[in-house]
Amino acid sequence: MMETKEGFRSGFITMIGRPNMGKSTLINALIGEKMVITSDKPQTTRNRIHCVLTRDDAQLVFIDTPGIHKPHDKMGEYLVKTAYESLNDVDVVLFLVDAKYPPGKGDQFILNQIQGIKTPILLVLNKIDLITPKELSERIKEYERFSGFPVIPISALKGQNLDTLVDAIVEYLPEGPMYYPADMITDQLEQFIVAEIIREKVLHLTRDEVPHSVAVEIEEMAERSNDKMYIRATIYVERNSQKGILIGKNGRMLKKIGQLARKDIEGLLAVSTYLDLWVKVKKDWREREDELKRLGYRE
Numbered sequence: 645m646m647e648t649k650e651g652f653r654s655g656f657i658t659m660i661g662r663p664n665m666g667k668s669t670l671i672n673a674l675i676g677e678k679m680v681i682t683s684d685k686p687q688t689t690r691n692r693i694h695c696v697l698t699r700d701d702a703q704l705v706f707i708d709t710p711g712i713h714k715p716h717d718k719m720g721e722y723l724v725k726t727a728y729e730s731l732n733d734v735d736v737v738l739f740l741v742d743a744k745y746p747p748g749k750g751d752q753f754i755l756n757q758i759q760g761i762k763t764p765i766l767l768v769l770n771k772i773d774l775i776t777p778k779e780l781s782e783r784i785k786e787y788e789r790f791s792g793f794p795v796i797p798i799s800a801l802k803g804q805n806l807d808t809l810v811d812a813i814v815e816y817l818p819e820g821p822m823y824y825p826a827d828m829i830t831d832q833l834e835q836f837i838v839a840e841i842i843r844e845k846v847l848h849l850t851r852d853e854v855p856h857s858v859a860v861e862i863e864e865m866a867e868r869s870n871d872k873m874y875i876r877a878t879i880y881v882e883r884n885s886q887k888g889i890l891i892g893k894n895g896r897m898l899k900k901i902g903q904l905a906r907k908d909i910e911g912l913l914a915v916s917t918y919l920d921l922w923v924k925v926k927k928d929w930r931e932r933e934d935e936l937k938r939l940g941y942r943e
């Protein structure tokens with residue numbers, strides 16, 4: 645049952661911005677637990693994840709959208725479409741930009757796309773830890789002039805000024821019920837998070853040859869005797885050469901991926917885990933509608 649308290653505010657918030665602006669880092673910082681996968685390679689975020697932040701006076705439900713960019717393939721088109729569609733259904737939009745740089749073409753592209761949107765938009769100037777106070781005051785003015793939106797400077801990585809950001813968001817939220825239990829931080833299935841952890845390790849450990857062609861599917865996840873979790877997962881790549889890279893010499897790369905992923909998974913599930921990883925080639929899966937659907941990238 646949803647609870648409603650006098651004066652309580654609640655709503656949905658989504659973030660937009662060029663890839664790598666720090667959306668996932670910000671969500672993690674707000675929620676205080678590692679639930680969204682981050683990496684230094686663009687377009688890590690594929691699925692929409694609700695993360696929930698509950699205070700005494702408000703509940704904020706964050707939807708993590710894929711980065712807005714120019715699509716290169718079917719997968720890309722889907723990502724962009726999802727990103728813009730979500731803006732009409734939320735209460736507040738956060739437009740993330742990088743404080744290191746003045747407004748650029750990419751930001752202008754996004755600004756053009758969101759012209760018709762009625763949802764209140766806050767411009768979040770992220771990564772302020774990388775610039776001086778003097779540069780910061782200059783940036784704030786530049787971005788105010790550029791967008792006309794309220795500008796809120798933060799560092800997602802260092803946790804700077806996050807309270808101010810949350811306060812600003814709450815001001816725009818309507819009165820509403822508690823959508824989720826106060827102790828809940830994500831509505832995603834554990835399986836999905838486990839798959840994302842594995843994918844994150846692949847992204848971290850391999851170089852440019854592999855990242856955009858990787859999908860992870862959890863085939864089986866079950867608690868077996870002696871409090872041990874058994875997880876069997878398949879990593880899909882598009883080419884044989886990529887399979888070779890992922891497996892590595894004498895299986896070393898796959899072993900490394902498994903070791904790192906298992907550590908994080910055990911941290912998440914708090915149970916000792918046996919992780920059984922497989923690599924399979926699925927030619928050009930990103931161009932195939934049926935595969936995108938099956939792997940959860942289409943509704």
Ligand SMILES: Nc1nc2c(ncn2[C@@H]2O[C@H](COP(=O)(O)OP(=O)(O)OP(=O)(O)O)[C@@H](O)[C@H]2O)c(=O)[nH]1
Nearest residue numbers: 664665666667668669686687688689711771800801
């Ligand atoms: N110095 C600094 N680095 C940051 C900050 N926020 C994020 N980063 C770094 O920027 C990179 C990208 O961060 P992500 O959170 O993965 O970015 P994202 O916007 O979710 O990326 P996509 O999934 O591509 O949309 C990572 O290397 C982060 O550590 C910040 O406040 N300061």
